[in-house]
Amino acid sequence: MKKRLLAAAALLATTASLVACSSGEQGGGTTASGGNNASNCTNTIPKKDLPVVTMWGWYPNTQLVVDNFNKLNGEVQVCWTNVGQGSDEYDKFQTAISAGTGAPDVIMVEMDRIPTFQIQKALVDIKPYGYDAVKADYSEGAWKDVSVGGAVYGVPVDGGPMAMIYRKDIFEKYDITPPKTWAEYEQAAQKVKDAGGPLFGDFAANVSALTMALQIQKGAAPFTYDPAQQSTIGIKLNDQGSKDVLDYWTNLARKGLVGTQDQFTPEYISGVINGQYATYISAAWAPGYLTGAGVGKGEDTGKFAVAPLPQWDAANPVQVNWGGSAFSVTSQAKNPELAAKVAYGLYADKESLTDGWTNQIIFPLNLKALNDPAFVDLKVDFFDGQQANKEVYVPAANAYKGVTYSPFGQYYFDAMTKQVSALIEGSDTGAQAADRLQEDVVNYAKEQGFTVQ
Amino acid sequence: MTLQIEKSAPRTEKTTQQNRGKVRLREHLMGWLFVGPFGIVFLALLIAPLAYALYLSLFQKKLIGGTSFVFLDNYVKAFTDPSFLSGSWFVIRFSLVSIPLQIIIALAMALILDAVTNAFTRFSRLMIFLPYAIPTVIGAVMWGFLYSKNFGPLTDIFALFGGTAPNFLSSNLIFIGLVNIVTWQWAGYYMIILYAALQGIDPALYEAARMDGAGKWQVALRIKIPLIAPALILILVFSLIGTLQFFNEPQILRSLAAGAIGPDYTPNMYAYQQAFSLANFNYGSAISFALGGVVFIGVYAFLFFTRKRRSFL
Amino acid sequence: MSNRPRPQRNLPLQVFLGFLVVYFLVPFWWVIVNSSKDAPGLFGGGNTLWFADNIDYLGNLQQLFTYDNGLYGRWILNSTLYAIAGGVGATLLAVMAGYGFAKYRFAGRRFSFALVLGALMVPATALVIPTFMMFSQLGLTNTIWAVILPSLLNPFGVYLMHVYARDAIPNEILDAARADGAGEVRTFLQVALPLMRPAVVTVLLLSAVASWNNYFLPLAMLSDNRLFPVTVGLGLWQGIASGNNAGTTSLWSLIILGALVSVIPLVIAFFTLQRHWRGGLSVGGLR
Known part of the structure; x- marks a missing residue:
């Protein structure tokens, strides 16, 4: 009897500590549910005192891209989670839209999905938040694929x-x-x-x-x-x-x-x-x-x-x-302006772009890379x-x-x-x-x- | 369901009328005290979601025009929706094939293990039970690889006999492919339940039968199987409930055989697609609820017709 | 049962049994063999049922537990947590309720027990969507509670405990304890509970396995991959690997080894606790 009680107690204690451990890792974020919870990042955030924007994405080199962004930016930091590729991610996002909570601030989507989410008012028009500054970085065709009417719902990354x-x-x-x-x-x-x-x-x-x-x-x-x-x-x-x-x-x-x-x-x-x-x-x-x-x-x-x-x-x-993807700002973003800065800035620095195209992870739409002779003349190992x-x-x-x-x-x-x-x-x-x-x-x-x- | 919870008589006789009232009240209280915690969970996580699903299923949400109350339209739609109907038809066909197969295999194994006891059969018993310890999802992942022409063993095995391996992930064979996975996963578990039931039979009955000149097969057919009928019914009911809500295995195999397994392959997958991919929680709820209703009625009808309710409940 | 005459060796039956054992073991063998291979060894084809020349378990294991900051290890821990919390919680509730239903005659007993029996027939997955909607309004989705709370509900456990308590605990013993001045709670803990032990272990194992195997519920409830149980996690990897966006790491080898590693805890649990759960199944309400 005593033995059994001891075993039961041990079991309960393990459970309790596991629970404590898990909820501890959540950073006490009891109110924030889902992607808005900024303490559950795959990456480590170097500048802890800055505001944090959450992001979902699945590129294989996202870790590097996010680290580059966080290193270069003095205003905002990115917290990244990979919730799955393509439709796995869309299902999660779709669910978060219906629930009205749980979506990240910034999300990577394929361009052909933008109208699907836009019609549900799940994306934010980011034209007012710095479009003019980067307008020249992408071709008109690239912008067209991320726009609905006159509004811009994403920043093109790759095609x-x-x-x-x-x-x-x-x-x-x-x-x-x-x-x-x-x-x-x-x-x-x-x-x-x-x-x-x-x-x-x-x-x-x-x-x-x-x-x-x-x-x-x-x-x-x-x-x-x-x-x-x-x-x-x-x-x-x-x-x-x-x-x-x-x-x-x-x-x-x-x-x-x-x-x-x-x-x-x-x-x-x-x-x-x-x-x-x-x-x-x-x-x-x-x-x-x-x-x-x-x-x-x-x-x-x-x-x-x-x-x-x-x-x-x-x-x-x-x-x-x-195929081809973009970064969009969701309507659940707490601060769309900051989120837009992330969407515009991610995968836009030279180091990230170069890593992307040298490893053939992306075919860049950013003209800085697309017109770069190093990219155009690249002798591809695979071929x-x-x-x-x-x-x-x-x-x-x-x-x-x-x-x-x-x-x-x-x-x-x-x-x-x-x-x-x-x-x-x-x-x-x-x-x-x-x-x-x-x-x-x-x-x-x-x-x-x-x-x- | 026999209810023998009479308290032992002497105590009640001695108590006065007033005391008896107190005892009764105390018994009510204690009963609810013990049942209460489960009752709360039951209300919060079963009754409430069911009621909520019912409520949600009475509305319709459109991309253009928003949400509106449509009463039973979703159900009318579900029962005329080819996706829901073909999915339901699939799980019914699947039940009709896979459940008898699993039970026959499980029963055969249990009878063998009951009849022959040595180190090999003890080892076999554990090995056959092993797949039950594998999450269905992982089992499906494993079989997905095994079905592969390029790195599954089927090509090699069939080449031994000079044949070409069948593609269990193609539309015409996926049914068999799934039957196989489910049988592999559950037959061992059912075998253990039946085996436990067989071990519970009084051996004196076998002696008596042998005296009457019954052979081994007759003992198995006439004594063993009838005596474990309640366990068989129980297995049937649970496999029926499980199969009608088939989800995990086809959902996992979908990433390998999207052509053969559509998003509406089973009613549960269809409900998932509607709710989580197409954001149509209302219709998804209606499908869940309709499926729940079908399962409930189906199982109840089964129990009614087998007339074994008493032994089950 | 031990005095049963030992039946003779029956060769054809045993050969038949042997074939079945092979059938049940082939997938395990495939996984064991192929988790030793790297991506080229796996995709290059060749011997699918035998080891490649360079067996690389250690390398693969190391990669499995370090990939993406040791995500896999977290998944195993999460699964363990969900299985233990769900299993213990569900068993606790089931034992109490089963005992209550069996040994007390209280108002509403028949009706509520009929409800529990009805609940046996409600498909658990039908509850996932409305539960998700409710939880999302309470802000519970994407937390561990979203997985643990629903797994506390185990009507079958209640049914099994009810049958077991009804048959295995004589009322006389309870009354004797009461006559000795033991309260109801003490009677339950010290007299009834020990008698119900085999059934308790069985219900505990069954509900822990159910939680460990759960896929639909956590798939719907969780979006933070660090909360995933191993089932959903491997599903995620499979999706990523199919789209093949894992960069330089080929996830397929990790998925196969991950599948192998993830089944080990339950297999061990089943083998070590064999005597207990078999006892519960045979003596419990299943006869």
């Missing part, structure tokens, strides 16, 4: 000009040159297949943003949307261009020329490493993505090269974008010394015109995944899938109170 990464060894083995058009892409794929080679590319259900970009390349304009008239939206997901692109890839997949493996999975990465795919249709961040997973090291060194994205009409090339920026990515970025994104990005992408998945598994045509997607998204928009044009 995703698209290109085609390919395996030099496979191309040499089957005697093919980088295809310039999608028709050539298909011919090359057929040639490799006939010779018993690997898959030529991949048509995945879970990369809706990629599919959308490829549709835009063929002339699709999925959403038309005037922020002054937020209740009215134009949705066109089943135009000829969108249908053609779906049909094109479905056709390649059904002929067995490309795979249908979900991307951003270990399966896909190891496939790319093992040479199961001859090309990887991707954006400027892809080399960093692959390097992080261990591709291009050891035996693979120097096996990859990059060429411009194939075109539908080689005479009139269209460049598109996949065996190829001057990838100069030859491919920078021209693609310069020719990119910008896109109107939807105010319900998550739903649209989920719906697209569903249709593409059905397309891959089933026997429908791309045109039918596009029609169903159109119907689905229009219904959702109407249900959400929009007037659909």
Whole structure:
């Protein structure tokens, strides 16, 4: 009996001390719940007497970027947390918006999500807080992607000009040159297949943003949307261009020329490493993505090269974008002005930018980096010394015109995944899938109170 | 449910009428004193959230136009929503396949372990139970790797027999893939419960049966299984409740097989998507509540039809 | 049970059992083998069920516990805290309530016990969304309480304790204690509680495991990754690794080793406490 009591007491004591330990680490922040609680930072704040702004972000070098900011700034300090990548973070933010508490002051979001959060009044227009001072640092197109109407809802950081990464060894083995058009892409794929080679590319259900970009390349304009008239939206997901692109890839997949493996999975990465795919249709961040997973090291060194994205009409090339992020100020920020200083200042110093592009973590939109000869002329290790920026990515970025994104990005992408998945598994045509997607998204928009044009 | 909580008689007889009143009052007080703390938690964390979910589910929030009272519209919508219906249909089909499978495997293992006792079976018992100690999330992560063509063992194993490994993460096989994970995770736990029940049977019954000339199989079928029926029912009920609210495993596998597992794959995932991805807490609550209702009615109907309520409750 | 005639060795049955054991152990074997590999060894393919040439447990372990300022260690501590606090709290409440329901006849007893039984059938995850909404209004989300408080609710524990207390504690003993002048509380602590021990251990283990395994609730409640339990944490890593934004660290190796390390505490707990929980399951209300 006594023994048992002792054990129980010990258990309780452990619990109590663990609780005390945990709540102690919270810095007694009982009132602040969530991201507003400034004492739960991944980084250490060097200047403790300054006001603190909380920030969510997921770049791999965020630690360095935040440290640089905190070191250089004498006015405000950043407290950073990584709550997950992409939709993991958006789910958290979305929840905090609904709850009215728990959001950080500054948040990293992909540009295609800005209208989604803006329409819920979750973001702050930062134009009054120092836009003029940094206006010249970014191209007009970059500003357009983070603006809704005349208001600015984010500071651009990186973009995703698209290109085609390919395996030099496979191309040499089957005697093919980088295809310039999608028709050539298909011919090359057929040639490799006939010779018993690997898959030529991949048509995945879970990369809706990629599919959308490829549709835009063929002339699709999925959403038309005037922020002054937020209740009215134009949705066109089943135009000829969108249908053609779906049909094109479905056709390649059904002929067995490309795979249908979900991307951003270990399966896909190891496939790319093992040479199961001859090309990887991707954006400027892809080399960093692959390097992080261990591709291009050891035996693979120097096996990859990059060429411009194939075109539908080689005479009139269209460049598109996949991904790219910005720092936005949330409407839960206690001091939007200070928060805006952070949004403008993060990833804007030379050291951070240089680290970002040398490690291929970001394709910078900041003109100080984008026009830096060191960046443009960089001989990229991953591509065996190829001057990838100069030859491919920078021209693609310069020719990119910008896109109107939807105010319900998550739903649209989920719906697209569903249709593409059905397309891959089933026997429908791309045109039918596009029609169903159109119907689905229009219904959702109407249900959400929009007037659909 | 038999209620034998009569106090021993002598004391009551001796007390006067007045004293009896005091004793009764004291018993009321003590009873509530013991039950009270749980009662508070019960009210605060079960009744209140349920009531709140009910309240929330009567409203609708739109991106344009804000929140409005819609009474039962969300429920009407849920029961005509293809996502909710297909998710519900999925968990029902999944229950029909996975629960019998798990229970048959668990029962077979329990019967073997009960019949054969040596070092190997004792070791086996522990090993088979091991997956229960693995959080379902971690189990799903592990199986996600095992299903991989490139670094799972399936390719190697099937190559031994000259075959191609099936892709359990593809749309047509994901069902089997999930059945396998759930069976792996829970069969051992159910086995332990059944085994414990089997060990509780009086061995004299076996002797009697043997005298009557019953073989081993007959002993198992005619004596052992009927005697552990209450434990079987209990397992059935809990696996049914668990399976109808399927969430963890498909949610984790989604990051590996987004094409095969949509965000509305099960009703619970759909509720999560509505509430946390699309910020539609009202509709999410309605789905949760509708699911809770379906589970409650389903389980109650099951208990009613098996007519074993007495032994369960 | 010990006087049961020892059955003969039954070879076919044991071979069958052997196959099942292999099936149940394969995932563990895979994890043990592959947590010894680095990223190229993992992705490079080759032998999936055997070790690579360079076994690097120590390096991987060191990386696991130092990555992101030792975040993983915190997750394990958090899981432990949630499991102990949730487990002990839920058991305490369940033992008291089960005893109260079994041994006192108070007004509203039948009705409230029926409610508890009904609650057995309410899916716990259905409560997460409304609980989240309530907690966010109380400012409790993203604190440890958001995880601990809901795990205190264990209607099954109450049911099990009720059945056990009803059957295993004779009223005569309680009355004898009362006649000796022991108060109700003392009777409970010194007479009833020791008799309920196997069931208490079982309920404690079951509720601790439930807290340890919890995923949906903390996923919804927490956004500060330093409060995450290990289940949500590994889920976070998986998301980050899938997007592959871990820079120079390949998270996949860490995830696999993290999965292995995270199961060790519970496996040890189960093996060491085996006698207790098996006793509870067999004697408790499950027969």
